[in-house]
Amino acid sequence: MNCPNCGAEFPAGAASCPACGAPRSEIDRLLRATEKAVDRAVETGAAALNRAAKELEPVVDKAVKTVRPAVQDVARALKPIADATVQATKDVAKAVRPAAETTVRVAKEAADKTIATVKPAVEKAAEKTGEAAQKVKGKVWKR
Ligand SMILES: [Zn+2]
Numbered sequence: 001m002n003c004p005n006c007g008a009e010f011p012a013g014a015a016s017c018p019a020c021g022a023p024r025s026e027i028d029r030l031l032r033a034t035e036k037a038v039d040r041a042v043e044t045g046a047a048a049l050n051r052a053a054k055e056l057e058p059v060v061d062k063a064v065k066t067v068r069p070a071v072q073d074v075a076r077a078l079k080p081i082a083d084a085t086v087q088a089t090k091d092v093a094k095a096v097r098p099a100a101e102t103t104v105r106v107a108k109e110a111a112d113k114t115i116a117t118v119k120p121a122v123e124k125a126a127e128k129t130g131e132a133a134q135k136v137k138g139k140v141w142k143r
Contacts (some may be wrong), residue, residue: 005017
């Protein structure tokens, strides 16, 4: 341990401090006094903290009560923006849907037109193939 009087190393079992000459009994008394002073300081500090907490409580309550309406105002102010964003998204979906439907309809029309154009040619080709087959069949039968 160190001498509480001068801070020098105090050898265990020494009768007095080798640096300042303070006797061990004086050292013990100083140590006890220091301990008491520390205890008192801790108690005083704790009491001061408790008092500060008690004094601050209404201030904090008041601050919360003051801030809360402001926060609610901000939330209230933001709600139409959030609603507008949702509405805008719905509007975009609504605006895009006819375009998508038109694309599907145009594609279907193009397919129908292609089928309408190709169908007679295919039917004619099938007819001619059938006629040719009949002719071949007829030639075979004649033999
Ligand atoms: Zn000393």
